[in-house]
Amino acid sequence: MSGNIFAEDNIFGQVLDNRKQEKALSSSVDLQGIFSVIYDLFSKLGVLNTTEESSSGISFKFTYPDHKFEDETKSSVIFDIDQRKRLVYQTSAGAITQEKPRELVSQKDIVTGQIESFYSYSYENQVSLDVYSTSSERLLQIISYLETVFTKYDGYLQQYFTKVIYLGMTSSNGNSHNLFKNRMFAKTIHLKIVTESPYTLLHEEIQEINKQQVNPNYFTKDKK
Numbered sequence: 001m002s003g004n005i006f007a008e009d010n011i012f013g014q015v016l017d018n019r020k021q022e023k024a025l026s027s028s029v030d031l032q033g034i035f036s037v038i039y040d041l042f043s044k045l046g047v048l049n050t051t052e053e054s055s056s057g058i059s060f061k062f063t064y065p066d067h068k069f070e071d072e073t074k075s076s077v078i079f080d081i082d083q084r085k086r087l088v089y090q091t092s093a094g095a096i097t098q099e100k101p102r103e104l105v106s107q108k109d110i111v112t113g114q115i116e117s118f119y120s121y122s123y124e125n126q127v128s129l130d131v132y133s134t135s136s137e138r139l140l141q142i143i144s145y146l147e148t149v150f151t152k153y154d155g156y157l158q159q160y161f162t163k164v165i166y167l168g169m170t171s172s173n174g175n176s177h178n179l180f181k182n183r184m185f186a187k188t189i190h191l192k193i194v195t196e197s198p199y200t201l202l203h204e205e206i207q208e209i210n211k212q213q214v215n216p217n218y219f220t221k222d223k224k
Contacts, residue, residue: 029160087122
């Protein structure tokens with residue numbers, strides 16, 4: 001006899017697995033939340049300008065012109081999503097774009113009797129961080145720092161994103177947003193961030209109906 005009294009009944013294990021997946025889904029972030037996650041990470045690292053008067057850190061803002069910058073700002077990072085599409089899977093048969101949602105978890109609500117199914121679409125987001133500074137040396141320091149952050153804190157970011165890939169850096173024309181009156185040096189960091197967009201469906205469970213076969217001649221035969 002097995003020492004585990006639940007060895008033949010894994011309902012408890014299923015409940016725990018479902019809760020873990022539910023927690024993962026509830027913490028997943030998509031689209032607008034991408035900026036908030038990166039902002040919170042920079043904030044926890046203490047590198048952001050917290051007031052308009054401070055200029056020693058980085059001013060991290062959502063895409064211009066949602067926010068205006070002051071003349072005394074020396075360094076800034078502008079967030080934007082350049083492209084967004086359904087995730088493309090690379091398979092032996094070639095590239096396949098996700099057209100149907102993935103079913104992640106299904107469980108029964110013991111109170112309502114409904115089946116709750118979790119589905120998700122995966123999205124590939126091309127994110128750009130335009131980095132500006134009045135000093136070319138300061139600009140390269142920020143670029144180097146950001147590269148380190150996205151490498152070192154990959155595990156932290158994967159609490160919210162499926163995957164974060166650093167694609168590299170390109171030079172900007174310096175006039176893309178025209179944020180400042182003074183001359184600015186500019187470069188752009190490119191990221192690919194894969195996110196999940198989960199949703200739930202509720203439906204009634206169809207109970208199996210057992211029919212008892214009745215002898216059709218039972219009610220017609222003569223009884224003596």
